[in-house]
Amino acid sequence: MPRIPQPDLSALDAARARQLQLTKPAGSLGKLETIACQLASLQGREIPLPLSPAITVFAGDHGVCAEGVSAFPQAVTGAMVANFVHGGAAISVLARVNQARLEVVDAGVASDLGGLPIIHAKVRAGSGNLRHEPAMSREEAQQALNVGRDAARRAIAEGATLLIAGDMGIGNTTPSAALICRLGGHAPALVVGRGTGVDDAALAVKCQVVSDALARVAAQELDGVALLAELGGLEIAAMAGFYLEGAAQGIPLLLDGFISTAAALAARAINPDLTPWLLASHCSQETGHQLALATLGLTPLIDLGFRLGEGSGAAAAIPLLQQAIALHAGMATFAEAGVAGKA
Known part of the structure; x- marks a missing residue:
């Protein structure tokens, strides 16, 4: 390491x-x-x-969507990746206005994105259903971590002096909540939120799914890589690798919201020396994000009511960092x- x-x-x-x-x-x-x-x-x-920011959006799908934890169908993940490429997503606009390098990486989208001009690094086509089984094998988790490390190396080689990891993955607030609960010692009711906007019935199901996933591994001693394998997602593991490589190369890391903070907690479980390189951009509206930031000992710069992901909150905070300098x-x-x- x-x-x-x-x-x-x-x-x-x-x-x-x-x-x-x-x-x-x-x-x-x-x-x-x-x-x-x-x-x-x-x-x-x-x-x-002055900072030269680079934003990498990691995309992956989640088997736990079969449990009804998202308001949107899984196919939206691939459609949104196409939207990133065509410049129509929020992060596309924010990258342009901040003159930030933007790269999109397929770490594990279920659909075939072969025709899109992105980084094709699919470890597998979607994760397992973490309620009943590991999200991935340890070897797959390590591969996904390496996908993120490679992305950080590319960004740094092109001159990046600030790294932002964004996410795209329908259902990914569920594995993120599971990771935050396990790594922070929090109860699911304090962490599990509405994600894409699920109703009360689906929120109750989502909370039970996270509780069941945590119970499935409660008796196991798990290191950071094993935690990602059991409770994470392919894009979340890639984000963790992105952070670990960025810190290893001495590059500040600007966290986005709920998903990226879960990835940072997992990265810290792998190597605690990562912590000083983390900056918190904003506080998401997603339930549990403030708890996750507190677990990392971070205070966010802004609170604009964001809950989008993609790296959008971090991108919105770039001007404040530039103004501080x-x-x-x-x-x-x-x-x-x-x-x-x-x-």
């Missing part, structure tokens, strides 16, 4: 010292000050460079401006 570096604490100290000299009351820019200093530590520079780099110090500092 590649070693994950630690943040540069000397750069962090230097950035914090600079913040105290900028022409403003200390702390008056709130989270933008914190994020500028964190990016300084991750880049190893007192003044971090610009303020940190461009504001005058008290000495430069000839302004008296705090007595």
Whole structure:
């Protein structure tokens, strides 16, 4: 397993010292000050460079859809991948406006996407029904992790200095909820949400499905890879691999919502050294996302009521990160401006 570096604490100290000299009351820019200093530590520079973001959307289908846990049919996954390619999805628009590299990866879509100009890395055509069986074998989970690692390497090779993983997979809030419950020690009722907008009856079924999946593996000692195999999904495992490789190469990781946070928890179970490289973009409306972020020790930058996935919440937060860096780099110090500092 590649070693994950630690943040540069000397750069962090230097950035914090600079913040105290900028022409403003200390702390008056709130989270933008914190994020500028964190990016300084991750880049190893007192003044971090502007970010070059890359968004990779991982797609996969889920056998647990057979339990009626989604308001949409499984075929929507493949149709939405086509929409990404044609530029009509929310993440397509947000990538364009943020000048972000966008790549779409088929990690396990059930339908044949062979005619689309995407990365074809299908491990298998959809996962198993995690209520009754493992979502995938350990070997398949490892393959999916490697799909994500390869995607991170491609993005970094093209100059990415910020990585965002998006998801597309009808039914994927169910495995994500199962992972969050298992890794955070939370009850399903606190984590399972409406996903694509299921009604009360389907929500009750979904909660029972997650409870049954957790009970199926309750007596097992499972490492991070085994957890992904039992309770995850192909695109979720690929996202975890994407995060692990990005951190190993010293690239900050901007989390999106419920699915990406579940993937980050799984990645942390594989290698806890990943944690300092994680930034939380937003708090999703999906039940349990705040709990998942708290499990990681993260505070989101924004709360806009998003619950879309695709990487959309993270993409919407990119301008705030760029502004944090610009303020940190461009504001005058008290000495430069000839302004008296705090007595």
